[in-house]
Amino acid sequence: MDLYEALEGRRSIRRYTGDPVPDEALPKLLNAARIAPSWSNKQCWSFIVVRDQSRKEKLAASMPADNPCRRAIAEAPVVIVLCADPEASGRPDGKEYYLLDAGLAMQQLMLAAHAEGLGSCWVAWFDEAAAREACRVPEPYRVVALTPLGVPARTPLPRPRKKIEEIVFSEEWGSA
Numbered sequence: 001m002d003l004y005e006a007l008e009g010r011r012s013i014r015r016y017t018g019d020p021v022p023d024e025a026l027p028k029l030l031n032a033a034r035i036a037p038s039w040s041n042k043q044c045w046s047f048i049v050v051r052d053q054s055r056k057e058k059l060a061a062s063m064p065a066d067n068p069c070r071r072a073i074a075e076a077p078v079v080i081v082l083c084a085d086p087e088a089s090g091r092p093d094g095k096e097y098y099l100l101d102a103g104l105a106m107q108q109l110m111l112a113a114h115a116e117g118l119g120s121c122w123v124a125w126f127d128e129a130a131a132r133e134a135c136r137v138p139e140p141y142r143v144v145a146l147t148p149l150g151v152p153a154r155t156p157l158p159r160p161r162k163k164i165e166e167i168v169f170s171e172e173w174g175s176a
């Protein structure tokens with residue numbers, strides 16, 4: 001799949017068929033995450049592949065009842081738990097680069113998932129302590145995000161985005 005096609009076609013997928021994630025797809029997705037850029041190439045991330053139903057249900061239970069992706073975390077065949085060590089990345093000017101590093105890696109995984117015909121959805125609204133407990137994630141790692149992975153039951157329409165003119169300036173802030 002062409003990169004621009006992948007960028008345009010990716011959606012947050014919150015409903016999945018019962019079909020499994022093909023065995024050959026998962027290593028490709030994890031490799032796409034592995035080769036992401038990171039601050040000083042520190043690669044502060046770790047990924048937990050969860051297939052066990054009771055563990056997926058614990059992760060779903062770590063999410064508020066009105067999180068729209070809660071059901072998908074329990075129902076998708078695979079959940080990826082994104083962890084990162086803040087101390088293993090940089091903090092220049094107080095900017096927590098571990099969040100950038102981890103986010104880039106996860107987005108690469110998600111785009112690769114889309115290229116493989118699989119759906120994913122960023123989930124960052126959950127109780128970290130409960131998710132940590134569910135997967136026995138040690139300190140100082142932070143549980144940054146989760147994503148379900150599976151075959152999309154349907155592809156939602158694109159969500160609206162701001163116009164280019166609203167978010168891009170020329171030379172100076174505010175200049176069109």
Ligand SMILES: Cc1cc2nc3c(=O)[nH]c(=O)nc-3n(C[C@H](O)[C@H](O)[C@H](O)COP(=O)(O)O)c2cc1C
Nearest residue numbers: 010011012013067068069121122123124125126159
């Ligand atoms: C950092 C981050 C956290 C998110 N957390 C959640 C979440 O907890 N639950 C959820 O259903 N969607 C979550 N989303 C998905 C967004 O709602 C979604 O990306 C946005 O509405 C745009 O839709 P699209 O991904 O289909 O283009 C999150 C997205 C990002 C980038």
